[in-house]
Amino acid sequence: MATTTTTAPAAGSKDERVAEKSLLAKLLGRPEIGALVGAIALFTFFAIVAPVFLAPSSMATVLYGASTIGIMAVGVSLLMIGGEFDLSTGVAVISSALSASLLSWYFGMNVWVGIIFALGVSLLIGFINGWILIRTQLPSFIVTLASFLMLTGLNLGLTRAIGGSVSSPSISQMDGFASAKAIFASSVTIGGIDVKVTVFIWLAMVVIASWVLMRTKIGNWIFAVGGDEKAARAVGVPVVRTKIGLFMAVGFCGWVLGMHNLFAFDTVQSGEGIGNEFLYIIAAVIGGCLLTGGYGSAIGGAIGAFIFGMANKGIVYAEWNPDWFKFFLGLMLLLATVVNIIVKKRAESSK
Amino acid sequence: MGKRIKEEEILAKLEPKANDNLLTLKGVGKHYGNIIALRGVDMVVDPGKVTCVLGDNGAGKSTLIKIIAGLHQHDEGEFTLHGSTIKLKSPRVALDAGIAAVYQDLAVVPLMPIWRNFFLGSELTTGVGPFKKLDVAKMKEVTKQELADMGIDLRDVEQPIGQLSGGERQCVAIARAVYFGAKVLILDEPTAALGVKQSGVVLRYILQARDRGLGVIFITHNPHHAFPVGDSFLLLKRGRAIGYYAKKDITVEELTAQMAGGAELAELAHELEQIGGHKEELAEAEAGAANTAPASS
Numbered sequence: 001m002a003t004t005t006t007t008a009p010a011a012g013s014k015d016e017r018v019a020e021k022s023l024l025a026k027l028l029g030r031p032e033i034g035a036l037v038g039a040i041a042l043f044t045f046f047a048i049v050a051p052v053f054l055a056p057s058s059m060a061t062v063l064y065g066a067s068t069i070g071i072m073a074v075g076v077s078l079l080m081i082g083g084e085f086d087l088s089t090g091v092a093v094i095s096s097a098l099s100a101s102l103l104s105w106y107f108g109m110n111v112w113v114g115i116i117f118a119l120g121v122s123l124l125i126g127f128i129n130g131w132i133l134i135r136t137q138l139p140s141f142i143v144t145l146a147s148f149l150m151l152t153g154l155n156l157g158l159t160r161a162i163g164g165s166v167s168s169p170s171i172s173q174m175d176g177f178a179s180a181k182a183i184f185a186s187s188v189t190i191g192g193i194d195v196k197v198t199v200f201i202w203l204a205m206v207v208i209a210s211w212v213l214m215r216t217k218i219g220n221w222i223f224a225v226g227g228d229e230k231a232a233r234a235v236g237v238p239v240v241r242t243k244i245g246l247f248m249a250v251g252f253c254g255w256v257l258g259m260h261n262l263f264a265f266d267t268v269q270s271g272e273g274i275g276n277e278f279l280y281i282i283a284a285v286i287g288g289c290l291l292t293g294g295y296g297s298a299i300g301g302a303i304g305a306f307i308f309g310m311a312n313k314g315i316v317y318a319e320w321n322p323d324w325f326k327f328f329l330g331l332m333l334l335l336a337t338v339v340n341i342i343v344k345k346r347a348e349s350s351k
Numbered sequence: 352m353g354k355r356i357k358e359e360e361i362l363a364k365l366e367p368k369a370n371d372n373l374l375t376l377k378g379v380g381k382h383y384g385n386i387i388a389l390r391g392v393d394m395v396v397d398p399g400k401v402t403c404v405l406g407d408n409g410a411g412k413s414t415l416i417k418i419i420a421g422l423h424q425h426d427e428g429e430f431t432l433h434g435s436t437i438k439l440k441s442p443r444v445a446l447d448a449g450i451a452a453v454y455q456d457l458a459v460v461p462l463m464p465i466w467r468n469f470f471l472g473s474e475l476t477t478g479v480g481p482f483k484k485l486d487v488a489k490m491k492e493v494t495k496q497e498l499a500d501m502g503i504d505l506r507d508v509e510q511p512i513g514q515l516s517g518g519e520r521q522c523v524a525i526a527r528a529v530y531f532g533a534k535v536l537i538l539d540e541p542t543a544a545l546g547v548k549q550s551g552v553v554l555r556y557i558l559q560a561r562d563r564g565l566g567v568i569f570i571t572h573n574p575h576h577a578f579p580v581g582d583s584f585l586l587l588k589r590g591r592a593i594g595y596y597a598k599k600d601i602t603v604e605e606l607t608a609q610m611a612g613g614a615e616l617a618e619l620a621h622e623l624e625q626i627g628g629h630k631e632e633l634a635e636a637e638a639g640a641a642n643t644a645p646a647s648s
Contacts, residue, residue, distance in 0.1 A: 220463075
């Protein structure tokens with residue numbers, strides 16, 4: 001290669017035809033840019049109309065609201081980048097909480113046994129979703145809609161059959177409850193402000209997911225199976241394992257949130273969770289994940305969840321009627337999707 | 352590391368013996384239910400040679416390459432690699448055995464950067480255990496270097512591969528196969544969607560791959576692309592081989608006439624028309640197309 005180094009730039013060195021990208025230009029190329037601009041705009045807006053919004057305690061509340069959506073949005077974002085989506089997430093969270101609660105209560109066991117059992121249940125739900133998707137070749141919309149309905153029925157039916165009520169029995173007096181609550185539903189005091197532990201769990205999960213996505217083989221495979229499944233298969237990417245793994249990752253996120261719900265309130269309403277699956281998908285879409293797959297980021301999903309948290313609580317701080325919240329959410333979703341389409345077209349277009 | 356060991360195992364089983372061809376097919380056939388897609392195909396691929404597979408749409412070209420690339424398995428006949436009979440269960444097994452396919456439409460994932468596409472499915476990593484991460488700097492460097500060696504000087508390997516032209520994308524896929532130690536390179540109609548000039552570029556890369564000692568299988572329906580680069584020519588029609596020639600035994604005109612010639616000549620006429628100027632040749636090609644059209648029916 002020594003002969004060519006005089007004429008062609010050596011690999012790795014700077015090419016004179018590529019202008020050094022400014023930080024702004026780099027940012028504009030990121031999938032979550034639309035969401036980031038939206039988040040800043042929304043933040044500024046609420047800071048002006050409701051000054052109490054800026055108080056540290058209000059911020060802790062906003063972040064807590066964001067985290068309960070954001071924990072799921074981590075998994076849902078990865079799944080959407082992998083080209084699928086999951087409508088069963090909302091009720092799967094409740095299924096997980098109910099499994100832990102009912103098993104521990106019925107057998108009078110330490111709640112940690114129930115927690116481990118619930119993890120197994122959540123991963124199994126994800127595995128079954130992925131496995132049926134692969135075996136039947138049906139769209140994930142149909143497969144997960146079916147599991148959404150079945151889980152809704154199981155949640156109600158089994159809870160009544162085992163516990164005899166529409167809500168699970170209280171487990172607050174059982175062994176292990178205190179330690180489990182400390183992990184899944186406690187608060188950390190920072191500078192006199194109570195911040196819920198879910199905020200930290202959420203941020204840790206976003207960091208891990210981003211690292212997996214951008215810096216590991218598995219991340220490369222996730223982008224590939226979502227971007228072009230046939231091409232991925234042809235170059236030897238394990239498409240089946242990647243997809244099933246993604247559904248199981250969503251299951252894991254559902255377990256974390258389910259455990260939070262259980263130990264924050266010590267009982268679970270078996271009919272809850274319906275409709276939440278859309279909030280997670282909305283967070284991911286606002287965050288720049290393409291519905292068609294192959295594009296997006298975990299940070300985007302986190303920003304989407306933060307926007308959700310701000311809009312949800314900001315309306316309360318501004319002392320508006322919360323009826324308007326859904327309108328806000330719909331508008332944000334529409335704007336974000338339009339921005340995403342423009343970004344995708346630019347990325348795909350020829351020079 | 353696991354992948355490398357697997358490859359060695361497969362290759363150990365396929366210990367090259369003297370006088371064995373790199374890859375041979377003998378009477379290979381494939382049917383989907385009661386539809387016979389391919390029947391009785393013989394073919395030989397040698398290192399440093401280009402074997403062209405010609406045929407019109409529906410002739411069985413795709414089925415043939417899918418069998419060689421491990422996407423489908425043959426139902427009859429014998430498939431040997433380095434003299435050993437083999438049945439490839441998946442594209443991964445085929446890749447590990449040194450057979451790489453470059454497809455016209457599904458070579459790459461458009462939204463992913465060039466370097467990620469280059470290493471997709473065979474990523475380089477550093478570190479151990481749960482902290483094993485992609486060696487991004489190395490991968491970008493190798494991608495740029497390998498493409499430069501193929502004569503493609505890219506400005507930025509970070510740009511989505513969808514932004515490259517069709518010819519450039521083909522070349523990335525070819526460079527990739529060469530880098531990952533392919534011994535057999537299958538090219539599925541690499542020139543079909545390209546203009547005349549871009550086709551010329553791809554044909555040059557085919558010769559470059561050949562000169563590096565690869566056995567190239569070049570699938571095309573255009574004899575004018577196949578003839579200049581090919582060493583032997585397999586003609587398929589309706590799932591059967593209708594001829595298998597060495598280059599010295601056939602001319603481009605015979606090759607054209609052997610195929611369902613009309614369509615190809617019409618295509619040539621179309622290409623000449625695009626270039627402009629060549630009035631006489633254009634008239635000749637059009638006349639030829641008209642003459643051979645009845646023969647093909």
